[in-house]
Amino acid sequence: MAIDRGIQTLDEFTIQQMRNFPKATGELSGLLRDIGLAAKRVNVEVNKAGLVDILGDYGSINVQGEEVKKLDVFANNQFMGVLRHGISCAGIGSEELDDLVIFDDEISNQSKYVCLFDPLDGSSNIDVNVSIGTIFSVFRRVSELGKPATREDFLQVGNKQVAAGYVIYGSSTMLVYATRRGVNGFTLDPSIGEFTLSHPDIKCPESGKIYSVNHGNFFQYDKPVQNYIDACQKKNKSNGGPYTQRYIGSMVSDVHRNLIKGGIFMYPGTTDKPNGKLRLLYECNPFAFIVERAGGIATNGKISILDIEPTQVHQRTPFFIGSKNMMEELNSFIQG
Numbered sequence: 001m002a003i004d005r006g007i008q009t010l011d012e013f014t015i016q017q018m019r020n021f022p023k024a025t026g027e028l029s030g031l032l033r034d035i036g037l038a039a040k041r042v043n044v045e046v047n048k049a050g051l052v053d054i055l056g057d058y059g060s061i062n063v064q065g066e067e068v069k070k071l072d073v074f075a076n077n078q079f080m081g082v083l084r085h086g087i088s089c090a091g092i093g094s095e096e097l098d099d100l101v102i103f104d105d106e107i108s109n110q111s112k113y114v115c116l117f118d119p120l121d122g123s124s125n126i127d128v129n130v131s132i133g134t135i136f137s138v139f140r141r142v143s144e145l146g147k148p149a150t151r152e153d154f155l156q157v158g159n160k161q162v163a164a165g166y167v168i169y170g171s172s173t174m175l176v177y178a179t180r181r182g183v184n185g186f187t188l189d190p191s192i193g194e195f196t197l198s199h200p201d202i203k204c205p206e207s208g209k210i211y212s213v214n215h216g217n218f219f220q221y222d223k224p225v226q227n228y229i230d231a232c233q234k235k236n237k238s239n240g241g242p243y244t245q246r247y248i249g250s251m252v253s254d255v256h257r258n259l260i261k262g263g264i265f266m267y268p269g270t271t272d273k274p275n276g277k278l279r280l281l282y283e284c285n286p287f288a289f290i291v292e293r294a295g296g297i298a299t300n301g302k303i304s305i306l307d308i309e310p311t312q313v314h315q316r317t318p319f320f321i322g323s324k325n326m327m328e329e330l331n332s333f334i335q336g
Helices: 010-019 027-047 070-085 123-128 215-220 223-233 251-261 280-293 324-335
Strands: 057-061 067-069 091-094 113-121 132-140 161-169 173-179 182-189 194-199 210-212 264-267 297-299 319-322
Touching (some): 010 027, 010 194, 027 070, 027 132, 027 161, 027 173, 027 182, 027 194, 070 091, 070 113, 070 123, 070 132, 091 280, 113 280, 123 132, 132 251, 161 251, 161 280, 173 194, 173 251, 173 280, 182 280, 210 251, 251 264, 251 319, 264 324, 280 319, 319 324
Parallel strands (some): 091 113
Antiparallel strands (some): 113 132, 161 173, 173 182, 264 319
8 A cells, every 4th residue: 555655644744844953862752652643532522522422511620610510520530530641741830730730750850741631621522513622731840850840830921832832622632733843734544543743833913804703702802902892893905804703612713713714813801800700821922932932912902811920720810812903903992
């Protein structure tokens, strides 16, 4: 059988990248491959969720005060299990866990990296077959190797990330990850069971025609944000429009679409929740790192997301992210 040498798998790509750095240990590449393995396991269950007893509520409330879905628990267990049994991760933080989990064993204590993740973003959409995803963030430890990881390893400013990515479980399953060298996307080929390079060197268009926001909360947003949304609705051919409003309610899906096509995603604070709903460490930081590596911008309305000093694992923040020109236009409204 002829082998298509034009297809490059995630493993092959990470190994090729490692060759560009003679002193690289391969630990980060191994961590990314571990994440890919867990994602493939989650994908199998997502695809057959309607056929097994895995849909619906798990019967508990997570630390965020949200109902835990059965598939949330499955995804969390898969990512935690793969990373715990690997050799590249010293500990994890997860949306589904009250606190950090340190892998205190001889091998893990030698690992250079820690990982934070939202195992299943958009899980409220599981029961209605809407695209959902996984988000992850990777930091290099600041604590001493050979000893257990510490809280300080996780509570680092976002611009210290060495890698970040997401997996979207949709019409096809795609893994997108960024390092300081750029952003690349891999689509799962079910015929060989491997993620294959499909979107090399992703660049976010400088402008777009899509704005994503929950209009249901419009009257709880600050006035400058309301004014920007009004301006989006009034766009026409004479002023760069018209814009289209698209909001799925699954951040992975919304930001992925805008990353590829150009657009802006907004989750502002409200009068009820001035700090917003999204979590800094394992939702906003990873996406900010990815989109900024691709040429976009991400802020909390005042400063870059990647410059925020975290103080808590489950810290929340307002979140604005997207194409450069659209974000600059938004900023002109916010700054007045």
